[in-house]
Amino acid sequence: MQKILIVGGGFMGSAIAKYLMQYNVSVFLYEPNADRVQQLKEQSELRNVIFIQRLTKIEGLTYVIEAIIENLQAKQNLFEQLDLVFAEDVMFCTNTSSYLVSDVAEKMVHKERLIGTHFFSPANITPLVEVVPSPFTSKEKAQAVMQFLQSIKKKPVLLKREIKGFVANRLQSALAREAMSLLEKGIVTAEELDFIAKMSLGVRLADTGPLEQRDINGLDTHFAIVNYVYPTLENSTKPLSIHHEKISAKEFGMKSNHGFYDWSSIDKQQYLAQKEKTLIDIIKLIK
Template sequence: MFCTNTSSYLISDVAEKMVYKERLIGTHFFSPADITPLIEVVPSAYTSQERATEIMQFLQSVCKKPILLKREIEGFVANRLQSALAREAMSLVEKGIVTAEELDFIAKMSLGVRLANTGPLEQRDINGLDTHYAIVNYVYPTLENSTKPLTIHHAKIGANQFGMKSNQGFYDWSSIDKQQYLAQKEKTLIDIIKIVQ
């Protein structure tokens, strides 16, 4: 058995030059890997069912919560959801609707707390699929649908603003104690996971 922790690449592409392609499977851990229980298990076009079953059993035995995807897709599931949300978030900031700080506050205080307790499709059922259908007919046409990085994202990369690692991104990280900041984020994440498990 050979596992890759890639978060986006197709497992079949990774396996392409391997001799025993059927032994490779994707096990996408989420950062921080020692805390976050979810692991996306992604079989390639070559992965044997036996290997998929083995890795699922192993991950469950070490108290992880693996989900076996039915087939591979670029970005898997979580990163596709995260990418769609990030694209819309950047678009709203780029259009001057809100600042980065305001957007993050809105996301944390609405979607963040809700998603910790209720998944997006579960929420649609609670609200009513008919209600949601009426809303999306109005909203979907206005959502960001660019297939390339947005101008705001491209500009930050061009200015070497990579986020925390360069001390500048959507936020100024230069005066932040990054170790303390990340330690607090991990503590909060642990508390949330304890509540929602």
């Protein structure tokens, strides 16, 4: 039985733990916040997780999956500590969604054993995992990670090299930037924009990727379109004013009850549960 330690019991860490519990895996979870640990222990899907209070050697451990806050210094400090605690044959995985894996590994001695495993939210449902090696990562270890993820029915893709934001978040960031730009320009409301995205791109992307769709439509047709449209697309290299304004007003979205939408009267738990159900149905159809 594989033994895996997850560091961080937040939204992502707990979701990864829930997913692993479906397979023949012994899951250890390190979460320093006692209140959070108590909340996790009350969840039936995590009843067999072994919670630990300090980072110490675990006999037979094969992987450590880091799922702490998206802060580069915090990740660097953590892996520096993990590198000292765990034997060299234990593979380290960072769930960073944006940082270069080589930057995360900066303070490590054994940089060859760190690789990016970018699970997608919700990690217990979404199939894809972006596997991102750094220039230091051992090819053998990268292949072992791929094989492990395939064994637990994930759909991993091994990137040829590291790049900031990897692939999916680069695509998502480009789309979000253009969406905010259109909203900022007063072209549509947030509700209208999301409706357009879901009823056109959304339903199509569930079955047909963007490059596949270009082939279907014709690259010559697409060339004519983008030759006309590209010059007008948002190309700012910094967050847009509308984004800055939301942050300054502490409108962070669902977590603060206000963002592009008003979430104050929404039953968030029920809302997210319905979203997960819909996502599961879509994944079943794709498969």
